[in-house]
Amino acid sequence: AQSVSQHNHHVILSEAASLELGCNYSYGGTVNLFWYVQYPGQHLQLLLKYFSGDPLVKGIKGFEAEFIKSKFSFNLRKPSVQWSDTAEYFCAVNDKAAGNKLTFGGGTRVLVKP
Amino acid sequence: DVKVTQSSRYLVKRTGEKVFLECVQDMDHENMFWYRQDPGLGLRLIYFSYDVKMKEKGDIPEGYSVSREKKERFSLILESASTNQTSMYLCASSGTRFSDTQYFGPGTRLTVL
Numbered sequence: 001a002q003s004v005s006q007h008n009h010h011v012i013l014s015e016a017a018s019l020e021l022g023c024n025y026s027y028g029g030t031v032n033l034f035w036y037v038q039y040p041g042q043h044l045q046l047l048l049k050y051f052s053g054d055p056l057v058k059g060i061k062g063f064e065a066e067f068i069k070s071k072f073s074f075n076l077r078k079p080s081v082q083w084s085d086t087a088e089y090f091c092a093v094n095d096k097a098a099g100n101k102l103t104f105g106g107g108t109r110v111l112v113k114p
Numbered sequence: 115d116v117k118v119t120q121s122s123r124y125l126v127k128r129t130g131e132k133v134f135l136e137c138v139q140d141m142d143h144e145n146m147f148w149y150r151q152d153p154g155l156g157l158r159l160i161y162f163s164y165d166v167k168m169k170e171k172g173d174i175p176e177g178y179s180v181s182r183e184k185k186e187r188f189s190l191i192l193e194s195a196s197t198n199q200t201s202m203y204l205c206a207s208s209g210t211r212f213s214d215t216q217y218f219g220p221g222t223r224l225t226v227l
Contacts, residue, residue, distance in 0.1 A: 044204065106156040
């Protein structure tokens, strides 16, 4: 069965700092990869996704992620965070063998201090 | 815009009660999902459905059942609620293509006393 690991449970940083959140998955076949974000009091929403083509994916709000197949990784980055990026971030993987079922990582809570 | 709605944002029930959580989507999606979200564990799939009257167990189906009588509606049922089912419950829907995104509802925070 697929498993997804997010290395950091909590991240605290100051505004304008750079952010990188790690995500590794276990399945070696064809995958789709997602980052979802949950802002305080809001529902889970899609930040970006990769399903084919350029392994560097750009999403909303200045986020990007890089798919490195050889490392089974899909790390999320933002060069300069804002206070409004305070949220919980979830990596998710959908492997072809599982159809449309998503497997989520445990989430990373990010706190950006003003 | 895809809209997934859930019947309650907050729910408090007593141990042993039967609990119904309702989810409705307005995008004519074939696939619907129920997850529970717990701190540090992320989202875990309880049940999903690819079509009306069809259901499949997810990773943690014990203590739950589901019903899908209409395409737009997917219900999660706790036959006899227990305190370890206190959690945030999220519903999602998607199309059938492998690349399709899942869209989530706002969640129901259930407390079982």
